[in-house]
Amino acid sequence: MRAVLSVSGVSMDFGGLRALDSVDMEVREGEIVALIGPNGAGKTTFFNCITGIYAPTEGEVFVSPPGRDRINIRHRKPNQVTGLGLARTFQNIRLFPSMTALENVMIGRHCRTRAGLLGAIVRGPVTRREEKGIVERAYSLLVKVGLGRWANEVARNMPYGAQRRLEIARALATDPFLLLLDEPAAGMNPQETQDLKALVTRLRKEFELSILLIEHDMKMVMSVSDRVVVVEYGKKIAEGTPAEVSADPQVIKAYLGEESDA
Amino acid sequence: MRELSRGLLASLWMVVLTAPLLVVRVNTTDKVVTWRWGNMLWMAIGSLLLFLAWRWAMARRGGDVQAADQDSWFDKLLARIGQGPLRLPVILGLVLVALVLPLFVSMYEMDIYARALIYVGLGLGLNIVVGMAGLLNLGYAAFFAVGSYTYALLNHHYALDFWLALPLGGLFAALFGVILALPVLRLRGDYLAIVTLGFGEIVRLVLQNWDSFSFGPSGIANIARPTLFGREFGVQDSAIFIYYIALALVAVVIFVTKRFQDSRVGRALLALREDEIACEAMGIDKTGVKVMAFALGASFAGVFGVVFAAKQAFINPDSFTFIESAMILSIVVLGGMGSIVGVAIAAIILQLMPEYFRFMADYRMLIFGAALVLMMLFRPEGLVRAKREHYTVKDLSPQTEDK
Numbered sequence: 001m002r003a004v005l006s007v008s009g010v011s012m013d014f015g016g017l018r019a020l021d022s023v024d025m026e027v028r029e030g031e032i033v034a035l036i037g038p039n040g041a042g043k044t045t046f047f048n049c050i051t052g053i054y055a056p057t058e059g060e061v062f063v064s065p066p067g068r069d070r071i072n073i074r075h076r077k078p079n080q081v082t083g084l085g086l087a088r089t090f091q092n093i094r095l096f097p098s099m100t101a102l103e104n105v106m107i108g109r110h111c112r113t114r115a116g117l118l119g120a121i122v123r124g125p126v127t128r129r130e131e132k133g134i135v136e137r138a139y140s141l142l143v144k145v146g147l148g149r150w151a152n153e154v155a156r157n158m159p160y161g162a163q164r165r166l167e168i169a170r171a172l173a174t175d176p177f178l179l180l181l182d183e184p185a186a187g188m189n190p191q192e193t194q195d196l197k198a199l200v201t202r203l204r205k206e207f208e209l210s211i212l213l214i215e216h217d218m219k220m221v222m223s224v225s226d227r228v229v230v231v232e233y234g235k236k237i238a239e240g241t242p243a244e245v246s247a248d249p250q251v252i253k254a255y256l257g258e259e260s261d262a
Numbered sequence: 263m264r265e266l267s268r269g270l271l272a273s274l275w276m277v278v279l280t281a282p283l284l285v286v287r288v289n290t291t292d293k294v295v296t297w298r299w300g301n302m303l304w305m306a307i308g309s310l311l312l313f314l315a316w317r318w319a320m321a322r323r324g325g326d327v328q329a330a331d332q333d334s335w336f337d338k339l340l341a342r343i344g345q346g347p348l349r350l351p352v353i354l355g356l357v358l359v360a361l362v363l364p365l366f367v368s369m370y371e372m373d374i375y376a377r378a379l380i381y382v383g384l385g386l387g388l389n390i391v392v393g394m395a396g397l398l399n400l401g402y403a404a405f406f407a408v409g410s411y412t413y414a415l416l417n418h419h420y421a422l423d424f425w426l427a428l429p430l431g432g433l434f435a436a437l438f439g440v441i442l443a444l445p446v447l448r449l450r451g452d453y454l455a456i457v458t459l460g461f462g463e464i465v466r467l468v469l470q471n472w473d474s475f476s477f478g479p480s481g482i483a484n485i486a487r488p489t490l491f492g493r494e495f496g497v498q499d500s501a502i503f504i505y506y507i508a509l510a511l512v513a514v515v516i517f518v519t520k521r522f523q524d525s526r527v528g529r530a531l532l533a534l535r536e537d538e539i540a541c542e543a544m545g546i547d548k549t550g551v552k553v554m555a556f557a558l559g560a561s562f563a564g565v566f567g568v569v570f571a572a573k574q575a576f577i578n579p580d581s582f583t584f585i586e587s588a589m590i591l592s593i594v595v596l597g598g599m600g601s602i603v604g605v606a607i608a609a610i611i612l613q614l615m616p617e618y619f620r621f622m623a624d625y626r627m628l629i630f631g632a633a634l635v636l637m638m639l640f641r642p643e644g645l646v647r648a649k650r651e652h653y654t655v656k657d658l659s660p661q662t663e664d665k
């Protein structure tokens with residue numbers, strides 16, 4: 001299987017703190033990989049490094065969009081990385097709160113559409129067709145994640161679980177080949193988590209996605225992912241199938257350690 | 263009671279502070295000092311009353327904290343006019359009044375109205391930059407200057423026609439906007455304000471001092487008035503003609519602003535104001551989008567700069583000082599950032615008030631300042647709160663939902 005994301009030796013320093021310590025990882029085509037680890041292990045920092053929000057202190061990040069050679073994303077801005085086909089959601093939801101669900105997803109289409117100043121003012125047939133396409137696509141994505149009836153609701157008035165799904169729909173609107181989900185089930189009740197799990201597997205199939213997922217809910221991680229990567233204190237401590245990882249003594253120690261702390 | 267004693271203290275303080283100015287008058291020719299104790303009494307009473315009125319107003323405002331988020335009777339009135347069946351008649355009525363106005367007013371007043379319209383255009387241009395894009399531009403008058411000098415110089419040297427200068431002025435101003443914005447927009451907000459402030463001064467100083475290029479402080483005179491298909495107008499008809507030109511351009515600018523607001527780029531601007539990081543993660547090139555807004559706003563100033571030069575027939579750098587930029591900014595802030603109607607109303611009020619209240623001319627800046635402060639305290643969102651129509655899906659039912 002072809003690797004769509006390959007990360008080698010990525011380290012990230014914040015002043016004296018080494019949040020990531022030479023992490024290697026790969027996501028192959030069509031895979032769902034879970035990234036797990038205790039709070040503060042550096043998972044979100046890892047996402048920020050591969051989406052261009054942070055420039056890693058050391059190491060390389062390569063992405064391979066379908067039908068293209070692999071591309072080093074160093075010195076690329078976050079919007080360029082999204083343009084290459086990586087889309088993400090945020091751990092602390094970052095929607096556009098005063099815009100409707102539909103408008104939120106429409107923003108996701110920005111990087112796949114063209115109309116500029118002239119188009120905006122003249123609003124010729126091309127622009128109008130494009131705008132119509134944006135609305136239709138956005139709405140169909142909302143329906144796909146089960147938010148069709150929320151389309152006209154302002155994002156900040158939506159229930160928490162729906163906001164998380166909306167972030168996924170918005171990310172999908174950028175036509176990604178690799179979807180990065182940062183704790184998508186956080187704050188959801190068991191039923192919502194169950195639905196989310198079904199959604200993630202369905203989306204992978206329907207959009208031919210590869211998915212990298214940060215998650216704390218072990219039941220979800222174990223049942224949805226093909227492979228699990230475990231980090232602690234910025235270091236990768238284990239990698240393998242869910243069964244392998246859950247039997248790994250180091251992983252058990254990391255997780256038990258965290259629980260006895262709490 | 264405590265309020266009263268605090269009020270007394272405040273007025274005592276004011277009395278002491280203003281005593282040297284208001285009470286003591288030294289007559290240097292007769293070498294005598296007159297003591298005007300009466301003034302002191304008035305000062306004390308005046309400041310006490312002001313203080314109490316202030317406390318009362320603040321207390322009333324504190325009473326309903328949510329007031330800021332709620333629609334006042336004023337908002338409701340605007341909403342009723344703006345959205346109901348009254349909308350079209352009101353707009354048509356205003357257009358009609360604007361069209362027949364020249365029949366009823368003197369040439370002098372015509373000039374004032376044309377100037378008010380120019381400021382509406384400037385306000386709407388800056389509104390795109392400050393109100394919609396959230397970029398604080400303190401040197402907006404520079405773009406106005408670019409437009410004015412484009413026409414003045416090209417007309418002086420090459421007898422360029424007004425109608426050709428109009429788009430050229432807009433284009434040049436937009437070009438200046440892009441050149442300024444590209445390096446600066448990478449910086450954070452506060453730097454942008456400082457750099458634009460500096461840019462505004464640089465442009466003015468260059469115009470002031472580069473005599474061989476801009477004729478320095480003495481400016482450029484005898485700028486040609488606009489013609490209509492080659493026909494020239496006398497002084498009187500010219501004033502009316504320029505009024506109509508300004509009116510038409512304001513209509514164009516409103517149209518352009520509305521179209522821009524409801525476009526892909528306008529939407530991105532809106533999202534950028536809510537969350538820049540999320541926008542970047544959605545693939546929006548934030549610098550690019552902001553540069554576009556900056557340039558569009560600048561182009562409005564350029565176009566109206568050409569109109570201004572044609573109206574005045576004479577320009578010099580004094581018309582493009584920082585005060586001018588501040589005035590246009592006040593129009594946007596007072597009118598309501600992002601609101602086309604609000605900005606237009608504020609521009610007209612701020613331009614016409616001084617003309618019709620000439621007897622208060624000495625206190626003009628004082629009243630203006632007080633109005634700004636009061637506005638910020640009691641209605642920070644400006645005269646008209648910016649409202650926007652959401653994109654909606656008309657028909658929610660047909661597609662079956664996946665669960």
Ligand SMILES: Nc1ncnc2c1ncn2[C@@H]1O[C@H](COP(=O)(O)OP(=O)(O)O)[C@@H](O)[C@H]1O
Nearest residue numbers: 014017019037038039040041042043044045046
């Ligand atoms: N921008 C930042 N500046 C300084 N320290 C940071 C920054 N972002 C994250 N950190 C630190 O890096 C470590 C990893 O954080 P994070 O990646 O958010 O962990 P996780 O997502 O695994 O819970 C934490 O100790 C956190 O305090």
Ligand SMILES: [Mg+2]
Nearest residue numbers: 043044045091
């Ligand atoms: Mg995290």
